[in-house]
Amino acid sequence: MKATVPAAMITAPGSGQGKSMVTAALARLHRNAGRKVRVFKHGPDYLDPMVLEVASGQPVYQLHPWMTGEDECRWRLAEAAEDADLILVEGSMGLFDGDPSSADLAKLMGIPALPVIDARGMAQTFGAVALGLASFNPGMPVKQVIANRIGSSRHGDMLRESLPEGIELLGAIPRNEAMNIPDRHLGLVQAGELGDLDQRLDAAAEVLVEAGMDGLPLPVTLDAENPVPPPELLPGVxxxxxxxxxxxxxxxxxxxxxxxxxxxxxxxxxxxxxxxxxxxxxxxxxxxxxxxxxxxxxxxxxxxxxxxxxxxxxxxxxxxxxxxxxxxxxxxxxxxxxxxxxxxxxxxxxxxxxxxxxxxxxxxxxxxxxxxxxxxxxxxxxxxxxxxxxxxxxxxxxxxxxxxxxxxxxxxxxxxxxxxxxxxxxxxxxxxxxxxxxxxxx
The missing domain is CATH 3.40.50.880 (Class I glutamine amidotransferase (GATase) domain)
Structure with a gap:
């Protein structure tokens, strides 16, 4: 199977930058626009996928070159690409953290990395962080970044002006309560425990629309062989x-x-x-x-x-x-x-x-x-x-x-x-x- 679809790996310099809610808000934005959105999660995680399923209205699966295997990563993405209008993969931790990292998965699948950078208390240094992410590994180019939690439109302009040539600011997201979701000791609060989750996601999607982030990422061609069906080892159990x-x-x-x-x-x-x-x-x-x-x-x-x-x-x-x-x-x-x-x-x-x-x-x-x-x-x-x-x-x-x-x-x-x-x-x-x-x- 082989198909071409807009796709992006939503990642960050580290944990706590807001990538989970940005991914969920992007999924809901494009779903509300009538698109079929498929979201995946890099690495072992149960809680983020619960929210992402509500946001996209579609099942969410894990992708991890070691835990799930490279072939399964390719197959799940290629299968999704056959009828999806957009594919988003939420990374784990920072872009280059872990082995294999989110960057490793992005390179393996040919999906561009789109870092979310928390810009609170930051001006020109934003450009340095973006440049560092883009140049750390030549095999993992970064062409666009998202500024999160900006304080004003002028703040957003300063961040945009700080970026080096070749890196574009896809969007600057203002600080807004709609972009927050409760958490506890193991991560996000379970989706089923949030009675107003749909309203939260719709509000977050509107924040992104106002930030001018309703465009689609660049298309990516994804292809894979169909997997061999597992043996029927549990008939009637x-x-x-x-x-x-x-x-x-x-x-x-x-x-x-x-x-x-x-x-x-x-x-x-x-x-x-x-x-x-x-x-x-x-x-x-x-x-x-x-x-x-x-x-x-x-x-x-x-x-x-x-x-x-x-x-x-x-x-x-x-x-x-x-x-x-x-x-x-x-x-x-x-x-x-x-x-x-x-x-x-x-x-x-x-x-x-x-x-x-x-x-x-x-x-x-x-x-x-x-x-x-x-x-x-x-x-x-x-x-x-x-x-x-x-x-x-x-x-x-x-x-x-x-x-x-x-x-x-x-x-x-x-x-x-x-x-x-x-x-x-x-x-x-x-x-x-x-x-x-x-x-x-x-």
Missing amino acids: RIAIARDAAFSFIYRANLDLLQAMGAELTFFSPLADSTLPEADALWLPGGYPELHGATLAKNQPMLEAIRNHYNAGQPMLAECGGLMTCVDELMDKDGQIHKLLGLMPGRASMAGRLQALGLQGLNTEQGQLRGHTYHHSTLETDWQPLARTRKIAGTEAEPVYCHKGLVASYFHGYFPSAPALVAGIFRGQSFRPLTDKEPDHA
Whole structure:
């Protein structure tokens, strides 16, 4: 498949510059103009894609040369280009941060980088920052930049005048409350928790219109081969997936893979439901159980239903927030202790700072499951892990606990990276870890 479409990588010199809201506002602006907008997110992230899906009205997938693989990056973009009027990719951190970085993805895909630079407290230095981004890597040219949070039209003029030849100011966005969105310890507040998100996005889109940013970026030609369909390893297997305000960190690609392998998916709410759907396997994904500990602890019928599933030896995957729910006790940030599932001995406790962050791989004889970790809690348990994930640098990282049919870890897996391993987990089959293999680099 091959198609040409306007496209841009929305990036920044670093985190906190406002690129997430600028990406969302651009998506909503062009959607409101009647265009079909497809947005992607570089790297592991659950929260930004939730907002970007609301902004664009289209599904959002992750792109990362290591986690999702280069071929999948090419295929997803080329597939989107066949009927999209605009493609936006939101970068992660700063343009050149990480390995592989947003710049690496942009170069690989041939998509121009469009940095958003927070211009507060800045005048001519804005031009120096833009020049540095444009010249740091000759293979990653920067032709346009966006000034964010300017103080006045005169401020915008000064920024434009500071730019060196060859770099254009695409737009100067004024400071405006419409360009803000609430956040918390893991990132943006979940889209489903913001009842006025559509109104916020429409208002943000209007700010960009007034800033003269309603034009399209340059067209890019994207092409790729169709991927080989995954083997049908889960025919008729019924998987019940927790999905509500406490359990929401789910990649669309993970759901797509499970269905492509033949699984039947149903969803339930550990917060609101009292019974489980008929299921052969359970998946408790990550999320914010620490914000809903009291509600989870009070829902004894649901806790008992999950315990019964576990005690019957049926398959169960618990990732990060799911792991925290499986232990005897969860201590929230206020020091309140909530009695939860009690499948694992011990306690999960919220900490005052980030405890782990980064890309990792789980190496097994059934394949290498790639993914990441990002958590603010600690775990005390007597259980010994069956395996540990490994960072890209090769050092050991998150423990992976296995007991009866339960597989539990702080690690978030990207299922398409290891279909056979994932299918085995949901069929209750044991896996053999490989301890001498480091995660392969992109």
